[in-house]
Amino acid sequence: MAANGKMSTGNEMVVFKTSEGDGPKYVKDSPRDHPIVIIGAGDYGRSFAGRLVKTGFRVVIGSRDPERRRPNVPEGVVVTSNSDAISRGKIVILAVPRDAYSDMAELRSDLTGKIVVDVSNKEKLDTEKSNAEYLSEDILDKSLVVKGFNVVSAWSLESGLAGGSKEVPICSDDKEARGEVIQLAKDMGFFPMDYGCLRAARDVEAIPLHLLPGWRFATKVMFGLLAFMSLYVLFQGPLYKYVKSGVTKDIQHFPGKGFNRVLAMLALTLLALVYFPGIIAAFRQLAYGTKYQRFPIWLDTWLKSRKQLGLLALLVASLHAIFSACLMSPEYYYHMYEMGPVIEGRQFYGMMFWRGELLIFTGGLALALMSVLGVTSTPSVQNAMNWREFVFVQSKLGFFCLFVGTAHCIVYGSTGFNKMYLYVWYTPPPALLVMLLPCLIILLKLFLLSPCLNSRLMRIRRGWESKPKATSV
Amino acid sequence: MAANGKMSTGNEMVVFKTSEGDGPKYVKDSPRDHPIVIIGAGDYGRSFAGRLVKTGFRVVIGSRDPERRRPNVPEGVVVTSNSDAISRGKIVILAVPRDAYSDMAELRSDLTGKIVVDVSNKEKLDTEKSNAEYLSEDILDKSLVVKGFNVVSAWSLESGLAGGSKEVPICSDDKEARGEVIQLAKDMGFFPMDYGCLRAARDVEAIPLHLLPGWRFATKVMFGLLAFMSLYVLFQGPLYKYVKSGVTKDIQHFPGKGFNRVLAMLALTLLALVYFPGIIAAFRQLAYGTKYQRFPIWLDTWLKSRKQLGLLALLVASLHAIFSACLMSPEYYYHMYEMGPVIEGRQFYGMMFWRGELLIFTGGLALALMSVLGVTSTPSVQNAMNWREFVFVQSKLGFFCLFVGTAHCIVYGSTGFNKMYLYVWYTPPPALLVMLLPCLIILLKLFLLSPCLNSRLMRIRRGWESKPKATSV
């Protein structure tokens, strides 16, 4: 309870932060008893030093050439020789590139017993041992090596942690050393995450090399479908007409009318693909009589990509709504409009048929439901819901949305299903093709909801009843 | 600071996680000195064991029939008899259904002094004592019973905590036991929340049975208004015409044109209902001269549902915008368009009147403002704002939005307010009906902003000046 040494400076000047742009401000009045040591006066080292100084720490930078004039060292930071710097502190941030690790062997005895933080990154994903393991096992085997801060860029350190995640994974074989660095990260304004022992450094060093891995499957599926559907619509309509009668008019209407049809097909198919894998998984569980049979990799990936598929479906459906609203006129969708007088050989139109209005009604409803699904899948909204609410929204509302979307497709296409001239080149019209999958899914879902199947599935999902299988020995 | 026993295994095999799909990965190199004991080798028990193993704990499962072949026990987990399992650990997870609690009495002496975690749930909401209290008071009165993890599903445990909230309420009468389980939950990757003493288990067991309780009032209001307004628009327009002259055309235009009118009425009314309870509360506080008079329950519920009402208003208004954009043509909204030539008895139209363009202007502005209000009411954005900013956006911008929305309604309806043939069956036209409430709210708000009332209200809200009332004795 005694007044603590707010100004317990040694011979180094200590800079206290007073104001710093945006984000939370952490000011320490009691820096650790020892300054933080940074080896390497390069860009990262100086940025790290700047962040430490801003949050109230004393910092010593070790350099091979401490006398060199360095204009960008933060105020209050002492630059000295490597050995001298290390002798002053307990925690040493090793801000040198991976290539220079072998040079660190000469500091091996100086660093004995010190906490050495490896902040390095790899250039590309490989299966070799991590930089941190190499450092710990081959170079500084007498130091307590901690992996951390590699996910933080120099730019982020300088600009007050804006942009990118604030989560900082930290791991080490030494529990106390790890705890010290976790506390350091907290004090600097990060959210440290304990990744355990140093072997996890392989995962940690892979993180900054990821590029939206969860989105890979869904985006590939979307662009694949986009290409296929664009070609289908192009061939089945404008190109067919050009081949048969030399008419180029429909090709000119591809960027608007044709592409809007592609968007509609894509949105419905993506939405259907959100609910398909769950149906497959359910039938699989029913067939094997257990939920403990592992899913094959493709099904597992698909199940994990449902959220991404749904969000892409929402994006495409919104675009479809904007396109449709821009193009909605009798010139474009004449079969939805009541016919008016024919004047000088030109057909004029009135309001829509009830079919056209139903089209707008179902489309609007489906879009509204998809928006609700999209909002509830954001991390912050999702974290505020319990399991029952999450299932209610994503499963019940979601299936209702698929149902309404399919109705929208049927209302649109049903005027043409019986017109044989639309079945060109032995292919069905796009609206018919695209409604098959959602209709199948809805039928299978209804089948699963039948009392005997449903109760069996519920029992399997609770795990209480699984048939002993010869396969599971 | 000594190297800690990363591999301090007993006779059980310990499995260390190396990689796990998505989400943060927690690997413990120093499992607690004792393994975690799980009583019950059912679905939940095994899922819990799997999660524990993944995060680096040693686990022993106790079962009545430990010899039975169980294919789905996670690798490295020992299955043994209940008594033997309990003797090995300090923390015991009781993964048996509530119905089997009476059988636990035989383990009473084994469990003496142990931390017993009750993870059970109720089937439905009731007013009886919680499962945890029953266990603590009637069965295992010598154990330290902790309630926790009941909000976590087996599926969530297996699939890396994806979906649903990560918040785990934990309560117990024993503070140290609670602290141990809170630490365990943290280590497993959850966000534990200290709910205090075991009596709170009644609240905790109610959580998974909730289904969006905060949305109940707002959705009821919305669907009630939707039904009323649909009937009003249907009777006042299409049905009236059918009764009077046998015309069915307007009934066919209900899904598009009629429903769009319903959406417009609904959006404006929902938005008005966001700001109405605040006005009522202000007048109530002025009348009673104090802010400490409790609001009646209906007003309190209403005040707490304002955010939900606003988000529903945004959803409905967005739908109205899409519908309007699709239908916006002289055939539908002829009184907004300049008249062109009459050809063969058919009236053609040109561009819009300034009134029609003003309609789009006000509608677009109101929608943009509502979008801003909606975005700022999401948890993550809201958490980044201070009180003054929150009030500025939600109150000032919000009232401006209501004002613009009302202007939009007046611009639309004002062409018809003086046309007596729209007042059928002694009812006003929909646009007139629906603008009454927001106009009233705006007038009352202006009245409240008058200097003498406003300063009195401010004083009351600061709590400094409250008239002593006979009623409050």
Place this chain on the structure above:
Amino acid sequence: MAANGKMSTGNEMVVFKTSEGDGPKYVKDSPRDHPIVIIGAGDYGRSFAGRLVKTGFRVVIGSRDPERRRPNVPEGVVVTSNSDAISRGKIVILAVPRDAYSDMAELRSDLTGKIVVDVSNKEKLDTEKSNAEYLSEDILDKSLVVKGFNVVSAWSLESGLAGGSKEVPICSDDKEARGEVIQLAKDMGFFPMDYGCLRAARDVEAIPLHLLPGWRFATKVMFGLLAFMSLYVLFQGPLYKYVKSGVTKDIQHFPGKGFNRVLAMLALTLLALVYFPGIIAAFRQLAYGTKYQRFPIWLDTWLKSRKQLGLLALLVASLHAIFSACLMSPEYYYHMYEMGPVIEGRQFYGMMFWRGELLIFTGGLALALMSVLGVTSTPSVQNAMNWREFVFVQSKLGFFCLFVGTAHCIVYGSTGFNKMYLYVWYTPPPALLVMLLPCLIILLKLFLLSPCLNSRLMRIRRGWESKPKATSV
């Protein structure tokens, strides 16, 4: 491990919370050994007491006139004299207005060694010392003064912390006292943030007076551009025609057609302004050969406002899409439509040219990309991305979005660039004016991407190569 005193009451009644509307519920069964003391029975004091009681603390309120009947003191709270209240506790919440601080001098000896929490706020921003420093230095120099809770309103305390941020900055020169108050804030359900020593109270007291400081630059720019562009479109079109030929028709079409043009110009310019400062910064770094030369303030502010500019661009672009969808008809955008027959001197139109459809295609694509950029800039989504993903989305996708938006503008305007009658009053038509900036930015970006410049810039950004400059001594 012994059963702790759940009911360790003294002579005061302790109220335990059982249920409380919404939000997390914290119930303490072991209140601190001493009750929390609150000086001041006003609004804030009673609200604070209510929150403390709800979370399981014992509370004593000190008042000058403890005998006065106070109807709104929470149940279980003792009201007594100031001295008596202070003698019972260790933590004292000073809930009196700043003006009454001088009266606190009489409690100076009573408060010796106590933790005194200053919860006051300033009326307006000034440069004087903070209330907390004044209290600590001039009034209660023998107490351990802690600043905290000033960001929390009485209303928020009463209504279960709904609305506004839950982050509570806390600072004090005494580390232990600060730690105690941080723990208290945690127990009350807040997220305390350690701001360090009491000097930081100046920043802390400024927080509630902020009004969206990060948005100031972007909103000013937006409204400035809005005013300029509105006047430009008004003068260059409708007013010019009025002056030249007395036609007022175009003025009547300003709220719809004219304003939609303003929205389009504004959206594209705002989007361009997101990417312009980065280009300027890059050329500046190339020119100086270092990244350590500080940016001038205007550039720094601009760089920090890019997110806000981008979100405003998205809002304006969405409005433009709604407006366009409502107005999209040959009467409004005749040069995008194929000509049909002329009947009775009136020109009728058919479908769009490919140019019109391309307009919708590019506009829709740009809007979709901007939506993705907007969603990924929300705090909760952003926190789930690593640095590489953030850069990929915000830089690569963002530039592609600017490119598509510029193409949209060129497709629209290119029909008129060669029509000299559009260059009225020596000014270019709006579409030409507004495409200059994005075209310039795209050219400069391409220039920067040329191998020699790009590799030099990359080196400068890594910080490895900075020319020693005379300027940086």
